[in-house]
Amino acid sequence: MRTRQPAYLWAALLGLALVFGGTGCGNRPGSAAPRDSDAAPAASPDTRGAEAEKSALAAYAGYLTAVRKAEQSGDPLDPQLRKYLADPLLTRVRLTIRDAKEHGAMRTGKLVSNPSVTAVDLDSDPATVSIQDCIDATGYRLVYKKDKKVVPGSAGSRHLATATATRYPDGRWLINVGASHEDQPC
Known part of the structure; x- marks a missing residue:
């Protein structure tokens, strides 16, 4: 006979599972910087920044879609996750999906996102783009x-x-x- 888990356990799982699976900002891999030959030779800094924004937002949209699919199916090893996520976030998301599955839970409904780019740093090693979003998970x-x-x-x-x-x-x-940032409504 399965017993119901305490509400605080589910509240904790919810906090972890709401798309981002963790807290913290600033973890960056120690990988090598992109080579100068990888960039388009005639691209201006403005063009490079716009291309980085577009690529980062596409990765973010793919990430949200992949996470929703994996959460709904209960599959922490869904190959689409690796297509859009990297560690440490990839591992946190997989653990959250696995925990929900082990407790007999899954995600349903609709998650609404409205992302925007807040910073582009092409000179950092590696290059990064910061994204801010207003997540509406009231129907998720x-x-x-x-x-x-x-x-x-x-x-x-x-x-x-x-x-x-x-x-x-x-x-x-x-x-x-x-x-x-569930304590910061938008």
């Missing part, structure tokens, strides 16, 4: 897989979220840092 529910009843204490909110996209040596932009 953690439910018991067996009966689709909402997990107590898992109500979503509309709040600020931040993420960092990092350009890796192979040229891909991946989301490797993310934080959900």
Whole structure:
């Protein structure tokens, strides 16, 4: 016979599972910087910045889609996660999905996102783009897989979220840092 978990456990899982799976800003991989030959030779700094913004926002959108899919299916090893995420965020997201699955829960509903770029640093090693988002998770529910009843204490909110996209040596932009600021409504 399965026992119901205390509400505080589900509240903690919700905090972790609301897209960003963790806290903290600024973790960056120690990988090598992109080579100068990787950049378009005639690109102006403004063009390079605009291209970085576009690529970072595309990676962010892919990240949100991949996480929603993996959370709904309960698959922490969904290959789409690796396509858009890097560690340490990748590991946190996978653990959150696995924990929900082990407790018989899954995500359903709609998550609304409205991201914008707040900073582009192409001179850092590696290059980064900072993203701020207003996440509306009021329609994105953690439910018991067996009966689709909402997990107590898992109500979503509309709040600020931040993420960092990092350009890796192979040229891909991946989301490797993310934080959900549930105490900051938007």
